[in-house]
Amino acid sequence: MTLRTDPVTINFGPHHPSTHGVFQMRITADGEVITNLEPVMGYLHRGCEKLSEGRTYTQVVPLTDRLDYLSPMSNNVACVLAAERLGDIPVPERAEYIRVIMAELQRLANHCAMTGFLLNDLGTFFTLFHYTMREREKILDLFEMTCGTRVTVSYMRPGGVLQDLPEEFLPRLRALLDEMPHRIDDYEALITQNEIVLARTKGVGVMSKELAIAAGCSGPMLRGSGVKWDIRKNDTYSIYDRFQFDIPVGTNGDVYDRYWVRIQEMRQSLRILEQAYRDIPQGEVRTRLPLFFRLPSGEAYGRIEAPKGELGFYLVSDGGIAPYRMHVRAPSFINLGVLRDLTVGYTVADAVITLGSVDIVLGEVDR
Amino acid sequence: MNVWDYLVDLIPNLARNLRAAVEGAGFSDGAVFLVMGLAGVLAVTLFVMLLVPPLTFLERRLVARAQVRIGPNRVGPFGLLQPIADALKLMTKEVIVPSQADGLLHLLAPSLIFLPPFMIFAVVPFAPGGVFTNLNMGLVYIIAVSSLAAIVVFTAGFSSANRYSMLGAARAVAQLISYEVPATIALVTVAVAAGSLSLTGIVQAQTVPYILYFPLAFLIFFIGSLVEVNRAPADLAEAESEIIAGYHTEYGGFKWACFQLGEYTHMVAASAIIATLFLSGWKGPILPPYLWLVTKMMVVILLYMWIRFTVPRIRVDQVMSFAWKFLLPLSLINVLVVGLEVVLAPSLPVWLIAINVPFAAASIVVWAKLYRVLEGPPPLTQRREIPGVTSPLPVPEPAGTAR
Amino acid sequence: MYGSGILKGMSLVLQTMLLKKPFTVQYPEKRIEPPRRFRGASFVWYEDRCTGCATCAKACPQGNIQIITTEGQFNQYFVDRFDIDHLRCMFCGLCVEACPYDALFMGPDFENASYSRASLVIGKKHLNAAAPTRIPSSYFHPELDRIDISSGRPVPEIRKAEQEKNQDIGWASR
Numbered sequence: 049m050t051l052r053t054d055p056v057t058i059n060f061g062p063h064h065p066s067t068h069g070v071f072q073m074r075i076t077a078d079g080e081v082i083t084n085l086e087p088v089m090g091y092l093h094r095g096c097e098k099l100s101e102g103r104t105y106t107q108v109v110p111l112t113d114r115l116d117y118l119s120p121m122s123n124n125v126a127c128v129l130a131a132e133r134l135g136d137i138p139v140p141e142r143a144e145y146i147r148v149i150m151a152e153l154q155r156l157a158n159h160c161a162m163t164g165f166l167l168n169d170l171g172t173f174f175t176l177f178h179y180t181m182r183e184r185e186k187i188l189d190l191f192e193m194t195c196g197t198r199v200t201v202s203y204m205r206p207g208g209v210l211q212d213l214p215e216e217f218l219p220r221l222r223a224l225l226d227e228m229p230h231r232i233d234d235y236e237a238l239i240t241q242n243e244i245v246l247a248r249t250k251g252v253g254v255m256s257k258e259l260a261i262a263a264g265c266s267g268p269m270l271r272g273s274g275v276k277w278d279i280r281k282n283d284t285y286s287i288y289d290r291f292q293f294d295i296p297v298g299t300n301g302d303v304y305d306r307y308w309v310r311i312q313e314m315r316q317s318l319r320i321l322e323q324a325y326r327d328i329p330q331g332e333v334r335t336r337l338p339l340f341f342r343l344p345s346g347e348a349y350g351r352i353e354a355p356k357g358e359l360g361f362y363l364v365s366d367g368g369i370a371p372y373r374m375h376v377r378a379p380s381f382i383n384l385g386v387l388r389d390l391t392v393g394y395t396v397a398d399a400v401i402t403l404g405s406v407d408i409v410l411g412e413v414d415r
Numbered sequence: 416m417n418v419w420d421y422l423v424d425l426i427p428n429l430a431r432n433l434r435a436a437v438e439g440a441g442f443s444d445g446a447v448f449l450v451m452g453l454a455g456v457l458a459v460t461l462f463v464m465l466l467v468p469p470l471t472f473l474e475r476r477l478v479a480r481a482q483v484r485i486g487p488n489r490v491g492p493f494g495l496l497q498p499i500a501d502a503l504k505l506m507t508k509e510v511i512v513p514s515q516a517d518g519l520l521h522l523l524a525p526s527l528i529f530l531p532p533f534m535i536f537a538v539v540p541f542a543p544g545g546v547f548t549n550l551n552m553g554l555v556y557i558i559a560v561s562s563l564a565a566i567v568v569f570t571a572g573f574s575s576a577n578r579y580s581m582l583g584a585a586r587a588v589a590q591l592i593s594y595e596v597p598a599t600i601a602l603v604t605v606a607v608a609a610g611s612l613s614l615t616g617i618v619q620a621q622t623v624p625y626i627l628y629f630p631l632a633f634l635i636f637f638i639g640s641l642v643e644v645n646r647a648p649a650d651l652a653e654a655e656s657e658i659i660a661g662y663h664t665e666y667g668g669f670k671w672a673c674f675q676l677g678e679y680t681h682m683v684a685a686s687a688i689i690a691t692l693f694l695s696g697w698k699g700p701i702l703p704p705y706l707w708l709v710t711k712m713m714v715v716i717l718l719y720m721w722i723r724f725t726v727p728r729i730r731v732d733q734v735m736s737f738a739w740k741f742l743l744p745l746s747l748i749n750v751l752v753v754g755l756e757v758v759l760a761p762s763l764p765v766w767l768i769a770i771n772v773p774f775a776a777a778s779i780v781v782w783a784k785l786y787r788v789l790e791g792p793p794p795l796t797q798r799r800e801i802p803g804v805t806s807p808l809p810v811p812e813p814a815g816t817a818r
Numbered sequence: 819m820y821g822s823g824i825l826k827g828m829s830l831v832l833q834t835m836l837l838k839k840p841f842t843v844q845y846p847e848k849r850i851e852p853p854r855r856f857r858g859a860s861f862v863w864y865e866d867r868c869t870g871c872a873t874c875a876k877a878c879p880q881g882n883i884q885i886i887t888t889e890g891q892f893n894q895y896f897v898d899r900f901d902i903d904h905l906r907c908m909f910c911g912l913c914v915e916a917c918p919y920d921a922l923f924m925g926p927d928f929e930n931a932s933y934s935r936a937s938l939v940i941g942k943k944h945l946n947a948a949a950p951t952r953i954p955s956s957y958f959h960p961e962l963d964r965i966d967i968s969s970g971r972p973v974p975e976i977r978k979a980e981q982e983k984n985q986d987i988g989w990a991s992r
Contacts, residue, residue, distance in 0.1 A: 058578055080582070080731065107879040110910040171728025173647065175831060178482035182841050196857030196924065196957045202910050210915070211958055214855065237830050241823030244648055244727050339877065339916055396582070397730045481835045484842045725831045726824055779821075 055083060058396065062091050068165065068403070069410030073387075080395040085388045089381075092414040100374040104340050105131050105206055108371065112361075113200040115376060116412040118161055121154040121191070122354040124204035127374075129285060130350030130361040131206040135343040142331040143208035144287045149221070149324050150191075150203065151352070152317040156228070157187040158355035159310045162407045163235055166307060169404040170248060176238050183231050186224055193217055206341075208334035221325060228318055236311060249304040253390045253402035256301060263386045266379050267357025268309045269406060273301035279353040290327075291320045303405040310407075340369045356380055356407055376415055380408040423703040426545030430455075455547045459536050466709075467679045468498035470716065477717075478724050501672075508668035513576050516665065520574035525670040527567045528677030532684035534560045539687045540615045542697055542704040553614040554606055557688060558599050561643060564681065565591040568645075571674070575665035583664070586731045590642055590649060593735045597742035598639030601632040604753040605692050608763060618696035626693040627768050631749045631775035633693045635742055637718075640685040642734065645678060647723040649734055686715035740786050748778055852926065855957045857909045860925035861902055862954040863945040867921035870895030877916035882907045900945065904930065904938040914958050923954030923962075 060073040070091035076084040096115060100108045112127045113120040125147055132139060139147075161184055164177035188198040194213055195203040203210050239245050255265075260273040270277055278295045280288040296312030298305030345367040351360035357379025364373040383406050390406075391399040421428055433454055437447050472487070472495070479486030488494035512521055538553040540546040550556055565588050572584020606612050608628065609620035626633045642649040666674060690696060690711035697704030729737070752774065756767060843850055852858065875883040882903040887895040914922050932938050956962035 056578055058582075103879050106915075107877070107912060110879055110908060110912070167727060171647065171650070172726065173478070173724050175478075175482050175724045178484060178841075179834075182483060185841070193853045193855065196853075196855045196911065196955065197909070200908065200910070202912075211960055214853075214960070214963060234830060238725070238827040242727070242827050243821065243823050244729055246823075247733055248727065248730060339873065395730060395732070397728075477835070480840070481831050483834060483838050483840055485840045485844070721828060721832065725828045 053078060060399075068408055069413075071403075071408070071410055071413070073399070073403070075396065075399065077396055080397075082392055082394060082396060082399055085391050085399065087384055087387050089384070089410075089413050092410045094415070096415040097374055097376060100371055102370060104369045105343065105371065106339070108374065109204065110200065110202040112376075113202055114411055115378065115415060116354065116356065116359070116380070116409045117199060118409050119154045119158040119355050120199060120201050121150045121203060122352060122359060124202065125151055125286075126350055126352045126354065126359045126361050128204045128206045128350075129352060130348050130363040131343060133350050134346060134348035134363055134365055135206070135341075137207045137337070138335055139208050140332045140335065141329050142212075143333045145324055145328040146209050146213060146333060147204065147286060148288070148291070149321060149328070150194075150209075152320050152324070153187050153190060155317045155355045156314055157184045159314050160184045160187075162310060162355075162404075163239070163307065166303075166401070166404045167239065167245075169400050170245065172238075176235060179231070179234065179238075183228065190217065190220055190224070193220070205334060205337075207337050208332070210334070212333045218325065218328075221321070225318060225321055225325065229315070232311065232314055232318075239307070240311075246304065248397075249302065249307065249401060249405075251300070251302050252394060252398045253303045253405060254301050255386060255390055259386060259389060260301070263389075264382050265357070265386060266382070267354070268306050268313065269357065269383050269386075271296065272298035272306035272309045274299060279351060279358055283351070285350075285352060291323050293317075293320050303401050306405045306407075342367060342369055351377070354379060356409070356412070357383060376412075378412040378415060380406070380410075380412040381415075384408060384413060424542070425703060426542045426705060430545070459547055460533065463533065463536060463680055463683065466683060467676055468502070470679055470683065471501070471675070472497050474720050477720055481721075481724050505672040506669055510668040510670060511665075513665055515576040517574040517576075520570050521665075521670075524567055524571035524574060525666060525673035525677070527570070528564075528673055529680060530567070531560050531563045532677070532680040534563075535684040535688065538614050539691055539708075540618055540696055541708055543615075545697075545705065546615055549613060549615050551611070551613045551616075554602055554612045554617075557614075558595070558602065562591075562595060564643065571666070577665050580664050587645065589731060590734045590738075593738040594639045594642040594742075597738060597746040598636050598643065600743070600746040600750055601635040601639065602692070603750055604629050604632040607750075607754055607757050614691055614696075617692055618698065621695040621698065623763075623765065623768075624693060624695040628763065628771055629693075629749070629753060630772055631745065631778065632753070633689075634775070634779075635746050635749070636693070637689065638742065639738075640689065641719065641722070642738075644682045644685050644719075646682060646719060648726040648729050650728060682716065682719060683712065686712045686719065689715050741782065745778060745782055748782075852928070854955065854963055855960075856924070856926060856928075856955050857911050857957050858925040858927050858955055859904060859907075859909065859930045860927055860948060860952060861940070861945065862923040862925055862948070862952050863900065864921050865897065865900075865942070865946055867919050868897055868900070869919055869921075870897045871918065873916045873918060874913035874922055877912045879910065879912065880906050880908065883913060897942065900942045902940050902945075904940055905935060911957050920959065923959065924957045926953055926955055 055076050055078045058075045058077055060075060062070040062072045072088035072091070074086040074088065075082055094114075096111060100111055103111065109124055109127060112123040115123050131137070160180040164180035167176040168174060191201055191203075192198045194217060195201050195210060255269070255273050257274050260270050260275060265273075266277070266279075274297055276295055276297050279285070280293075281295060293316045294312075296309050296316065298309050343365045345365050347362065347364045349360055349362045351358050353359075358377065359379055360377035362373075362375040362377065363371055366372040387403065387406065390402050394402070430451070434447065434451060437450050442450070475497070476486035476494070486494065487497045490496045490500045512518060535557055537547045538550050538556060540549075568587040568591070569584045572580040572587065575581075605617060605625055608625065609617040611617060611620070687708070690708060694711045694715075696711075697708045699707035699710075702710075756770075757763070760767065870885060870887040872883075872885045872887075875881070875885050880903075884899060884901040884903075885897065886899040887897050890896050909924070911924055914924055930938070954962060
């Protein structure tokens with residue numbers, strides 16, 4: 049006589065300590081093993097794309113801060129990149145270097161946060177989280193020194209950056225660059241050889257190369273599965289062709305590989321920052337445009353390698369002072385498409401870690 | 416006798432004075448027994464209840480220091496009144512019981528959570544002659560009583576009518592019963608070496624603390640007690656990031672306080688057992704013996720806390736495979752070797768340490784290699800096949816096919 | 819391997835517990851001085867420079883600024899009302915960037931909680947009263963990094979005082 053078991057529906061509701069925001073997962077589980085997972089999003093939808101239709105290109109920039117609120121500098125860069133491509137607006141040298149510095153600092157801050165959150169989901173009770181937040185605070189101090197706020201920066205403008213760096217920025221950056229490699233070593237000491245972390249993350253949430261490419265994943269999710277694709281190298285924008293850096297690629301496509309890829313990306317970001325710090329020229333930082341400038345009618349797609357993946361802004365203009373349509377290709381939203389395939393067959397505890405390794409921010413997912 | 420001698424022998428002296436006073440007042444033997452028993456119960460209860468709330472405060476401060484921040488320091492000087500503030504808040508909170516929950520069990524579970532730890536404290540020797548009851552099978556009694564915790568946890572989870580709680584309760588019971596076996600077998604080594612099952616006998620027999628003689632037994636029992644107390648890395652039953660709060664999700668206010676304090680009290684009881692069995696209990700120079708016991712308990716508790724805020728949580732199937740495949744054979748090997756040693760050299764000479772410590776290290780390494788439980792790659796997760804997702808669905812046969 | 823990874827992590831945590839100072843700054847007894855370019859809440863507005871052109875109101879993404887003017891004898895504007903709605907403001911600074919006459923600046927602080935909504939719509943009177951004493955932020959006006967227009971002092975003194983305050987609480991050195 050066989051034992052009859054009923055599947056149980058667990059609702060990882062929007063209110064949950066570890067769903068990284070208001071995100072719901074409806075899990076059908078047989079005991080502890082998941083048989084089906086249905087993600088429900090939209091709890092943070094604010095109508096960002098519709099709001100941008102009534103705002104000029106300069107006024108859209110603060111709106112983009114609030115998309116991926118953990119890495120706003122990258123959002124700003126992508127938005128103004130699309131506008132510059134549409135209008136053929138030149139960007140001065142120094143502004144390009146400042147953009148690279150800010151984008152790489154933002155990548156460091158984002159990966160710091162993600163590593164801390166991953167260890168939280170694993171259950172270390174906030175220890176590594178506070179260490180990484182300490183480094184993130186130092187990076188946010190640098191941002192505050194330059195443009196006045198830590199998170200909603202609105203620093204980039206079509207044609208350059210808002211204003212020049214203050215004179216204490218570069219010495220503080222130097223101090224951070226000297227200290228950061230040792231801090232990353234500290235994080236690795238707590239994670240990389242920890243047997244329990246290895247046992248929990250190896251072989252969990254495995255995504256094959258074919259599935260990653262077919263689903264349109266990008267960023268560390270794609271590179272963790274073994275695909276060597278980075279927009280900074282494959283579709284170069286700005287001045288990234290002047291810098292020397294490597295693209296770390298994982299082997300198995302599991303949670304551990306994605307975490308490892310992010311740590312290596314942090315080290316490569318430090319390499320880029322060293323080169324930018326050495327080479328930054330003097331000069332202007334902004335091409336002056338009129339306050340309400342018009343872009344020629346047409347469409348453009350500007351994409352960057354944001355810390356979470358490929359962030360793209362698709363801009364359609366009809367010759368006016370505001371975009372006719374602005375669509376955001378959010379990496380977190382596209383990466384969430386494979387969540388079901390990554391979690392089915394594993395246990396409920398693994399689903400939480402897999403979601404943490406996808407590294408979503410609900411502002412981006414729901415816009 | 417002067418004050419210092421009286422204080423060093425405080426517990427037996429107080430007991431003797433109380434007995435003399437009660438007998439002198441002319442009560443019968445039964446009444447004297449009853450009064451002495453109640454006094455002992457009161458003393459043990461007071462000791463534990465005075466130790467536990469400052470421990471919660473200490474843990475929060477230590478966790479904060481490990482996380483480069485300051486812990487609670489606003490309530491009272493240096494935040495020392497924080498446990499009182501917590502208690503007041505929890506007592507005045509509204510207690511909500513879900514309508515589909517089993518009311519009696521919902522009330523019973525937090526009341527019973529204190530039962531196993533207090534019963535354990537009944538046999539712990541605080542001083543030579545200062546033990547509540549000197550059971551001659553104290554070790555067996557301790558093992559039996561600590562299994563009660565599994566029932567209470569399951570009652571709590573089951574009576575909540577909540578899927579998260581059921582998951583938490585099921586996980587908790589699985590891990591608790593899995594870890595009793597290696598822990599018990601590790602305790603057998605201590606009993607064999609000391610030649611008696613009573614805790615006072617074991618403490619008397621430790622001229623050198625047994626942690627040096629039997630490091631493997633200490634490790635196995637330490638890990639087993641970590642899991643028995645539901646503390647990190649094995650706090651799956653109340654994993655905050657996965658199942659909100661596990662078996663105590665639906666408990667609020669004072670009932671939740673009971674669960675928190677019950678967990679801490681169980682931790683204190685487990686540390687008392689380890690201090691008595693492996694760290695030679697109340698033995699030590701100069702200071703009064705009960706102070707030595709408390710110091711050794713604090714060392715073990717600090718070790719528990721240190722592990723808690725460093726190590727992540729393991730998954731439930733990994734917890735159980737670790738117990739059954741790794742700890743159990745290791746503890747059996749340990750019993751064999753210790754038994755041989757005790758038969759061949761019953762007086763436990765000191766050079767046994769030089770044999771036992773390398774033997775412990777070697778057996779851990781060899782057994783880990785043999786069973787590949789906690790060695791890094793290859794991955795241990797077995798993924799179940801779900802048709803339609805992990806493998807393509809079978810193509811249905813066209814209608815009209817003859818069967 | 820065999821537990822050594824966990825021991826490494828534990829030793830790191832022990833080192834942090836014993837050797838590192840806490841990173842916390844205990845607000846409100848000790849505060850971190852915001853930097854010079856801080857986009858703070860209490861706007862600084864100079865009425866004698868404002869011409870009532872309302873470019874700031876047009877540049878605001880939310881429409882927080884309300885300007886009502888009357889025409890003067892020589893075709894100039896007198897500003898009757900200049901309201902900034904602090905409740906809806908997201909302190910993006912686009913208004914400061916837009917002003918052609920350098921009349922509007924961001925302010926220095928962030929502690930503006932209040933008990934009534936009406937008191938957070940700041941009008942001309944309030945702005946005028948605060949202008950002489952408040953130090954405007956040098957957001958979008960990096961020349962103010964050097965000179966403080968309210969007192970005319972060269973700013974190395976002001977910045978040195980701020981840095982010393984931050985040194986006391988050890989923020990920069992952690």
